[in-house]
Amino acid sequence: MKIINAGGAKKWSTLVHNGVVFPPPYKPHGVKMLYNGQPVDLTPEQEEVATMFAVMKDTEYASKETFINNFFTDWRKILGKTHVITKFELCDFTPIYEWHLSEKEKKKQMTSEEKKASREEKSQQDEKFMWAFVDGVKEKVGNFRVEPPGLFRGRGEHPKMGRLKRRIRPSDITINIGEEAPVPVCPIPGESWKEVKHDNTVTWLACWNDPINEKDIKYVFLAASSSLKGQSDKEKYEKARKLKDYIRSIRANYTKDFRSKDQRKKQIAVATYLIDKLALRAGDEKDEDEADTVGCCTLKVENVTCLPPNKLQFDFLGKDSIRYYNTVEVELAVYEAIKEFCAGKKKGGHVFDKLDTTKLNAHLKDLMPGLTAKVFRTYDASITLDTILNKETTDGTVDEKAKVYQRANKEVAIICNHQRAVPKSHDSQMNKLNEKIDELTAQRDQLNVELEKANKLLSKKAKKRKLVGSDGDAKRRRKLTPEMLQKKLSQVETRIVETDNHKNNKEDLKTVALGTSKINYLDPRITVAWCKTHEVPIDRDKHFTVLNKLF
DNA sequence: ATGTACACTTAGTACCTCGCAA
């Protein structure tokens, strides 16, 4: 018997769960697309794939050549050699797209009771799959739903985008479950699981091969709120914290090697420096059939520009094809070393040609037990969060303190290069805020005029009263007193400042994704400690409330 | 030393929900 994961520790003693939920079978709609202007008959299977493409009309993918070619190639396999459809250019998916829009509209038009009812029905069906028992403890399952068929949405310039991701069947699925637990009933009549195993050195409940990349495996894991996930999360942050004790000697170590005669040592030193200073990812080698992205070890000469006297400009696509664009001042020795590594190499050549992630990590392990490249990102995040929170938190309202936390969160996100697409509604929201500010400013000006008038009137009246003893007329009495106007004025002024801050904050964060760092990089213990010290209720944030219980 | 299978973390986006202001 092949022993898999032999070194892996035991993760559980008993494991009980109910398997996975399959997406419902395809329901044909019968809407005919056009080919060369004529309606065409499609079998349900053919129609299903056509529909997958049709509904993506308003995405970027729909106009990408690679996507279209891959889709069409896979679809034609299903259409068969003799089918009338042979040219993509003659296909008109609009009828199906419009059907899709009207279905969407129908759903939107449902009353809130109907929506609620169907939601409840669904959650009732899902209920038994949502939970697992790990060593007798009820834990939430993460992704118990099997991925539905669809067109592959690879990020960046992925050579496989648009390929048909076929339907997963029970015979694709391996179930991992406790020996004594009942094997989940296969929910599709007449079919059965590929395999049932009882491996307690792993944490997954089910897996199948990714149909796009057959050598890749998709897993069903427990949710982040489970103690198994919480445990390894805690270990991750503990390791990052330990790096604090080692960082001085690690830095001394690589600094010494910047000028090493041994090219490999020198490259390791410079790479470690970049990972430490810039929180770059390790950068594993990638296959030809994946998007062309890089990390530290895979940086190519064209990704780094040396700007005299000692600046480096980085420009490359990293994970998820997110652009990393940054100019930094580095130690002169690093600058010289990079220049030397790049010298004489052709475009596409690796800056660190004597290096890969395995070698780098092996070296890091010598410096600190369990140290790998990714720990530096967690470490950087922890240091940044801690520093900003300590430096910037002042006595003030809870809202003001929360703003400080958000600023720290933002800095971490920037360091980790967590970006997002500018929200679709960004421009219109900015316009609205500008209009709001204009409106408030006009209000303010108006109030100032009124206030001035009211004050004048008051002093006039005072004079008059001395002379005549007037009690003022009814019309005047309805007007606001200067005090009231003053109060209103300061309210408006506050709102102007608030709205302006809100606007600037929104603009500032339009391309920054805060969520990833919050979930994966901000040590909950730092957050919780800060909340306690500064009397910010932890339950303001659901994420940390959950983790607080777990940690 | 290098390649690869496997397991697990990290990532951005689409969508959904809920509370609030208009």
Add this chain to the structure above:
DNA sequence: TTGCGAGGTACTAAGTGTACAT
């Protein structure tokens, strides 16, 4: 009552890193 924005969840792609085979 509605429409909208913030914030959360679901989804699944894309990384990292280890163990083992070659």
